Amino acid sequence: MRQRYIIFLLAMVLIGVLFFVISSSLINSKISKINDLDKKIKTAQEKLNSAKVLNQQLSQFSLVIDNSLTKEKVFSPQEVNGFVKNLADLADQNQIAVLAIYPKEVQSKLNLVEQQYIMEINTTYIELGQFLSHLEALDHIVKINTLDVMPLTDETAKSNQKTVTQAGPRVARYKVALELSVFKVQREV
Numbered sequence: 001m002r003q004r005y006i007i008f009l010l011a012m013v014l015i016g017v018l019f020f021v022i023s024s025s026l027i028n029s030k031i032s033k034i035n036d037l038d039k040k041i042k043t044a045q046e047k048l049n050s051a052k053v054l055n056q057q058l059s060q061f062s063l064v065i066d067n068s069l070t071k072e073k074v075f076s077p078q079e080v081n082g083f084v085k086n087l088a089d090l091a092d093q094n095q096i097a098v099l100a101i102y103p104k105e106v107q108s109k110l111n112l113v114e115q116q117y118i119m120e121i122n123t124t125y126i127e128l129g130q131f132l133s134h135l136e137a138l139d140h141i142v143k144i145n146t147l148d149v150m151p152l153t154d155e156t157a158k159s160n161q162k163t164v165t166q167a168g169p170r171v172a173r174y175k176v177a178l179e180l181s182v183f184k185v186q187r188e189v
Contacts, residue, residue, distance in 0.1 A: 063139045067139045070185070070186060071186065072113065073113060074113060080115060083115070083117065083140070084101050084117065090131060091131065093134065094134065095127060096131055097122040099122060099175075100119065100120045103116065103118075104116040104117065104118055104179075111186045112184075112186070113183065113185070116179060116180070117179075117182070118179055119180070120178075121175075121176050123173065124171050124172065124174070125174065128149070128176055132144075140183075141182065141184070142182055143181045144178060145180060145181055146179040147178055148176065149174050152172075
């Protein structure tokens with residue numbers, strides 16, 4: 001009888017070992033399958049994020065293209081006034097004193113409509129950099145033809161009465177004359 005118990009005990013141990021070995025291999029195969037699926041999900045998520053970024057950039061680019069195509073041979077007065085307002089708003093946003101903004105008529109080339117603007121501002125070097133950065137971000141094709149930067153002397157600043165007394169180091173101000181062009185491409189009819 002003792003032999004039966006020993007055989008039974010060995011059979012139970014063998015069945016237990018087999019159970020753990022089989023369940024371990026099944027669990028390991030499921031874990032590897034989960035890891036493979038996790039890698040596929042991460043790859044798909046990265047592709048989705050890249051596609052979202054690309055879609056956003058292309059939608060901004062399509063806006064620039066839409067704003068740059070026209071059937072007209074010249075800019076309309078509403079477009080000219082709207083861009084002058086955009087320039088003034090940009091200057092105001094960057095706390096820049098605007099001395100003058102005025103459009104200048106230009107002879108347009110074949111299939112290219114150009115409108116020039118002359119802008120004179122009093123600003124610091126940092127404010128000018130921020131203004132140019134915001135100008136670059138507009139939804140138009142903009143080219144800066146000339147950029148004249150002249151330091152303001154104390155007499156010029158006093159005559160314009162644009163100086164503000166500040167504590168700390170003195171901030172240099174400049175009179176900047178910008179000549180920039182906005183372009184549109186004529187659509188072929």
